[in-house]
Amino acid sequence: MSEAEGTEEPYAGQGRRPAPGRLLATALLWWSKALLWWSDVLLRRSEILHRRSDSLRRRSDAARLRAEAVLRTKEGPVAGRLFGPLGAALQHLRPFSIKTKLGTLVVVSVFITTGLMTIAVRTETELRFITVFSMIATLLITQFVAHSLTAPLDEMNTVARSISHGDYTSRVRGADRRDELGDLAQTINRMADDLEAQDLQRKELVANVSHELRTPIAGLRAVLENVVDGVSAADPETMRIALKQTERLGRLVETLLDLSRLDNGVVPLRRRRFEVWPYLSGVLKEANMVSSARAGISSGSGTHTRTDVHLHLDVWPPELTAHADPERIHQVVANLIDNAVKHSPPHGRVTVKARRGDYPESLDLEVLDEGPGIPQSEWHRVFERFNRGGVVAPHGPGSDGGTGLGLAIARWAVDLHGGRIRVAESQRGCRIQVTLPGLPPLTG
Structure with missing residues (x-):
């Protein structure tokens, strides 16, 4: 036999190793067959469970009807113990939460991969194409879900950075989302609202304090300049005017210090039991003495304190x-009396009323004047700092209206006690009510 005849054509693939792609395809094929076999097993078991579930459903319906009858006829701690944990657990279930979305993403990805592998097995399509397609589909879905989760976070980061730089007008969109990101957006927006309100109050406080300090300082400076320039002599009347401006400046500084202590919570409460009649009688006598002393100082200065x-x-x-x-x-009552006196008509009357509260040792106070009153639209702003609102100008000769801080201090002092202060309806004048809780009720 010749050499040509002895030469045989080698078998295709003989002496070669299978390609890696063919191994991967073979592995995926066997994996898909295993999934199909397992799905058949689950299908047969599901039929068995379906028949059993029909029986269980009928039993559960009967049990539910009996439970509803019990709940309708008897509401007690037993029902709460039985259904309370289940109800509490159901309240925490959020169908639109991030955990639910991520779980749905995993389920959809597995479903797509399994479906494509099933199609590949039945249509004899090469698994490498199916694998690539399933990976692309899974990545697209993952990218969509990831964008819906990261885009709000990027916006929140931008808004938080703006707030840290002092821009309190920025807000996060998407606060109406029904997931954890929506809750976070609402929290950031509420924080921005609070910071914006505090910043506005701070600016108003600085402006008002500057104005209040400038007025007595300007008056004192004018008096002293007249004395230095020889325009007026340093007689008792001129010195009395300077003393009045100095005292007004001192009262404003003391008021601001009291308000600062109340804001910082450094004013401790020293509660004790006391008799109301002698206590309030002393406060009223002190108010009369202070008014008389101020009137003596301000006589001849062109302004007068109400007496x-x-x-x-x-x-x-x-x-x-x-x-x-x-x-x-004492701070509360003195400031309320001072405010009422300033807005009372000539020879008017201010009434301080005290009654027993709802709890032991509690107290209901009321200060009523005969002035023009406060418009109802201004009631919510009465106790703000430096607020003089829509109140008619104070009556009486030379009334300056005060600093606008007295009622704010009264409110904070009442808040320290856990009480309540408010403007109440009145046929004439202004009526301010104060409720102090006293001793908490005993619970047995």
């Missing part, structure tokens, strides 16, 4: 007692 207003005290029952910090309550 024509009558203060009336009404306490019932006479043996009424209260449990509070007397020093802080």
Whole structure:
């Protein structure tokens, strides 16, 4: 036999290793067959479970009807213990939460991959194309979900950076989302609202304090310049005017310090039991003495402190007692009386009324004047700092209206006690009510 005849054509693939792609395709094929076999097993088991579930459903319907009957006829701790944990768990289930979205992404990805592998097995399509297609589909879905999660976070990061630089007008969109990102957006927006309000209050406070300090300083400077230039002599009347401006400046500084202490919470409450009648009587006498002293200082200066207003005290029952910090309550009553006197008509009357509250040692106070009153549209701004609102100008000769901080201090002192201060309806004048809680009720 010749050499040509002895030469045989080698078998295709003989002596070669299978390609890696063919191995991957073979592995995926066997994996898909295993999934199909397992799906058949699950299908047969599901038919068995379906028949059993029909029986269980009928039993559960009967049990549900019995439970509803029990709940309708008897509501007690037993029902709460039985259905409380389930209800609490259901309340925490959020169908639109991020966890639910991620779980849905995993399920959809597995479903797409399994479906494509099933199609490949039945249509004899090469698995490498199916694998590439399934990976592309999974990546597209993942990218879509990831963008929906990261885009709000990027926006929140931008807004937070703007807020840290002092721009409190920025807000996060998408606060109406029904997932954790929506909750976070609402929290950031509420924080921005609070910071914007505080920044506005700070700017208003600086402007108002500057204005209030400038007025007495300008008056004092004018008086001293006249004395230095020889325009006026340093007689008692001129010095009295300078002293009045100095005292006004000192009162403003003391008021600001009191308000700062209240804001910082460094003013401790020293509660004790005291009799209301002698206590309030002393506060009213002190208010009369202060008014008389101020009137003596300001006589001849062109402005006068009100001394024509009558203060009336009404306490019932006479043996009424209260449990509070007397020093802080003195601030409340003194500021309310001062505000009422400034806005009273000539020879008007200011009434301070005290009654027993709803709890032991609690107290209901009321200060009523005969002035023009406060428009109802301004009630919510009465206790703001430096607010003089829509109130008619104070009555009486030379009334300057004060600093606008007295009612703010009264509100903070009441808040320290956990009480309440408000403007109430009145047929005439302004009526401010204060409720102090006293001792908490005993619970057995």
